[in-house]
Amino acid sequence: MTEHDSLLCSECSSKIDNLAEPPFDTEFYQAIYSRARNGDNLPASPVExxxxxxxxAEVxxxxxxxxKRLAEAEQLVITLRKSRDDLLAHSDAAKYMVSSPIRQLPLEVLSEIFTFCCWxxxxxxxxTREAGGPSTFFCQAMLLSHVSSFWRNTIIHSRPDLWSSFKMSSxxxxxxxxxxxxxxxxxxxxSHHTLDFHYEIHPESRIRVAASDPAIKVLFDxxxxWRRATLISSIPLHSIHPWSSWTSLSTNAGPLNFSRLEYLQVSPSIPSNLFLSFSSFPRLQTISGLDWSDHHDFSFPGCSHISEIKVSRMIGRSLAHLLRFLPALKRLTVLNFTCSESREDNKWLQDTPFHTSLISELTVGPLSHWNIFDMEVWNFLRVPDLVKLVIFVGKNHMESVLGPISSLLFHSECHLQTLELTFDQVELDHSPQQMLVDFIAPFSSLIxxxxxxxxxxxxxxxxxxxxxxHDSSVPNVRNLKLSSNLPPEDSECPVITSKIWQLVEARSQVPGFSVDVHSAGVPASDFQIMGMDSPYVTSLSAASPLPNYLTDGDTVRRKPTLSMDFSHSMLGATSI
Incomplete structure (x- = not known):
């Protein structure tokens, strides 16, 4: 378009041209205006x-x-302004499409960005909303779907996985x-994508009947x-009796069918007899939360594929009586065990003196809650594949805990690699301390x-x-973590520091050995290391008093470096 070209049609152009023509005789108008302005009151002639x-008469x-011309001109101006605004808008859109990086991304890359943003x-x-606290509201997929129709179609129709996992509270x-x-x-x-959800029902939500909760209703529909399902209820069982009849929560006819469920966590308040029909759980790998008892008939084939169980309580003659129904079990967590006579008693022991379980990870405790914890619990059980053991020792239960477990591990001949012990509100005197040393001493495979x-x-x-x-306990430990829940006395701080040095020196022959020592509530200024008490010291080389290099035959290798991590609330020591 040249400077002589016009955006207006010929009719509009003629209207604008006509605006230049005055609507009256300018010479006569000027004469009248001049005489009136000068105050000329001379009588006018009949002609005038x-x-x-x-x-x-013509005015x-x-x-x-x-x-009329003015209105037409104003309309023309409005039209021109609109044309100008439209031109600028289209220009901005064109510039955005050319210059915006996200517009140039392939669909696969854009999809990955959506994945990152929507989780x-x-x-x-x-x-979610904590009791008496603020709410958490996150729905990024829905927000992104309102940006453009292209994004909406991409997110909704092509990515149902971005809409399939929920964390909610009543x-x-x-x-x-x-x-x-x-x-x-x-x-x-x-759409038809598998669902992952975590739903908590709180008493303050005033939901006393689970079937009246619309979220429960839609979940059961x-x-x-379901793929990963977590249902947590802090409402007492007697207040939510419909939990015992879950089929009433779904409008779908027929028995419950959890054909795609892989992980299930429920509250202990939910009756375990609900899940007796495990044939409807063909893919279930992990169960967490509910009670587990050999008083129920758990010998059905649908239970044999489960690989992980975390239960609030086990009820039975022994762990072996329960684990014999779980041949594929690899990880077991038991918070409470109640000894009880089994219906089948020991009939299954007629063919074998014990049951060999393939579990590789075992967590027990807090053992202060266990009703009975003696050798009877561990009878008839062997765990030769166990590599990780986590134990929470409650008050006054150390002897009854470590002794039976030590015997179990000895007879199982397992090669334990990871051991985690927690003593909850238990102060050890000389005898329990020696018992702890004797417990860990045999584990030469411990890392x-x-x-x-x-x-x-x-x-x-x-x-x-x-x-x-002269100590040979746990000779192959590479990662050692020690901590205390109570802060040390002032006199204990330098002793802890000294022991860290001695520990690193004593274990210097172990390749890659590291030690972390934490004590609650210890300010950095309470520790003096090699005369350096500055709270700003963040690392320290162990060149002295330890040698910087060690000679091992003809091989010279670097001495592990000790770094001290000073924080306001803990002491840490690590050699790498």
């Missing part, structure tokens, strides 16, 4: 009177014509009832899509050792034992 009358019509803490949708729906529509939107957009004490003096006792020259 006729001209004035004719002019006044209304000419004024209307001017107003938080493992969920696509978060609708208190959130109580405070924001409209949020239920967001859940329904996500359920709809997830889609139970065939990772972590012990959490209640009092710093017990931590110091174990550190002292491990620094003895």
């Amino acid at each position: 009177f006729g001209q004035l009358d004719a002019f006044l 209304p019509g000419k004024l209307a014509a001017v107003d 938080q803490d493992g969920f696509n949708l978060i609708l 208190t959130f729906f109580k405070s924001k009832p409209d949020a239920f529509r967001i859940l329904m939107k996500y359920i709809s957009c997830s 889609n139970l065939t899509r 990772n050792l972590s012990v959490t004490f209640y009092a710093p003096k017990d931590m110091l006792a174990l550190m002292h034992h491990l620094t003895l020259v």
